[in-house]
Amino acid sequence: MQRRVVCVDLLVHGYRDAMLRMVPDALIGACELVKRLHPQTINNALCGTPVLIDCHQVEKIEPPRRTDASAKVEFFAKYGRWPSQAEAKAFDKTVTRKPIVKGEIEVC
8 A cells, every 4th residue: 555655646746747847838838829919818817817807706705504414414423324304404403503603702
């Protein structure tokens, strides 16, 4: 097993080194395409920097949604089998959880 890990590590490092050797040529090629006003290359180059922000890429923060995933895991730990959807929902109502707090309140 140890021999396989070493072989995989050597293989990955070999590919990584090869990719790193290609980076300067790739940058030169991208620069040439930008000079020729290749629209896709220009867009890719600018989207990778904070210069151009795609208006369609708006961060959407969804409100927290309660799932019964943790109830399924707790049910499995208690009974040794996975619950049905109905069992998970019923079991979820019996589980008490501490609220998740991301910070502390400073009291003056």
